[in-house]
Amino acid sequence: MHASAFIALGTNLPFEGAEGSALLARAVEAMREAGFELRAVSGVWRTPAWPPGSDQPDYFNAVVEADAREDGPRAIYDKLRAIEATFGRKRRARWESRTLDLDLLALGALSGVFDGIAVPHPRLQERVFVLAPFAEVAPDWRHPELGETVAHMLARLEVDEGYRRVSDLS
Template identity: 60%
Template sequence: MHSTSAWIAMGTNMPFDGVFGAALLARARDDLMNEGVNVLRCSGVWQSDAWPAGTDQPDYFNALLEADAGDRDPRALYAVLRAIERRFGRQRRERWGVRTLDLDIVAMGDLAGSFDGIELPHPRMAERAFVLAPLAELEPGWRHPELGQTAAALLAALAATGGYRRISDFPPSVG
């Protein structure tokens, strides 16, 4: 089997086990690597308004990872991400609710379509600055396999609504 590059979005707006924000994202990255997923690059940490706009919840901390998915197909990688979310106390009670950890496959290689229930690229990524800003930071020339636009162009096309700002480099491994 061959390896495939995967873009994984990370987000959090609630503490877990006394850890919050960028430190929690770093712990999740380490967990992903402990599951045998080779993380190649990490964006900086971005802080963004809760989604959707007007939601009465804390700001989010977001980042994007480029990972080598190895021989995992989208379903297998998705299963790894869901297991990590559960270990971090993630409960899926309501859409767009607060969360200790959210991990999503944004894109995987040049795959486009539905893969055993996993839609790739992520169907709403082009609408979300909190995904596009970290992607454009790492790979501004990445091209959406269906829309044909680069990450930088997709980000520039978004209305300047919803605050997002880069707040730090991605933290080093926490051990």
Template identity: 45%
Template sequence: MIERVYIGLGSNLADPEEQLRDALKAMARLAQSSLSGVSSFYASDSLLPGQPRYTNAVAALDTSLPPLALLDALQAIENQQGRERQERWGPRTLDLDILLFGNRLIDEPRLKVPHYQMQERAFVLYPLAELAPGLTFADGRRLDDLLAGCPFEGLERLPS
């Protein structure tokens, strides 16, 4: 069964816009998957002080891969692009997060869907709204309601 998955992309090292473009190309080549949409790129402040600003986007991927197989494939893309997991919320060449996976609620040690912090992150919600306006999550939350509680502060839509 093919499911629509929304994936958050972020980078703040080594030419972040190029990192996101390369990641999108790699995602488009994933087995049993088709890249069906990409939001605008946004610049956002880092969660920790003293780090470079992030470039963020959201991609829509139609896939028949199981959730953990997709997670493994996305982590392989991160690793190929030089991702090092040393500091939580530290600077990174690439971060790929599964935000939503069809209408599934997933609570695995390695994967929580809907993504557990997306409601607090303008750099996730606003790009997601470009791809899926009016979306209702599997847990019943509405994207419009989350947007109303998450101001467009510290976020800049980048020219395409």
């Protein structure tokens, strides 16, 4: 069996008449059309925009587990960027609102920087908007550098921001 690629999805702007959970459902379908074989899909979680006080609309977030096949981090990253582009994603400034954000969180137990792509994602352990949906698909996945499971990383966060599961993502 091939390694699992864990991918975060996020949106806080509409695109072509879809927004929130509906837009993430379209993104999941686009991932399948791009050749990603999905093993698990989290629900949709709504969280305040990051960083706090940015006055952006709330985000809708999810995590999927995909079969990585023989793809390495760069190949996965490039496929994700191509999908983002079809959803009108423009990269102008860090932490700006976006129609679709796709991030490679982890690739099996791989750890390091590969062709410019860091895995696992350098800040995943700090972000409830990543860990809450990640815990739905792989609560026992263990961070290769920290040695902690997703469930443990989520439980130890002191969260004062509101976040909640708002729907299933089929």
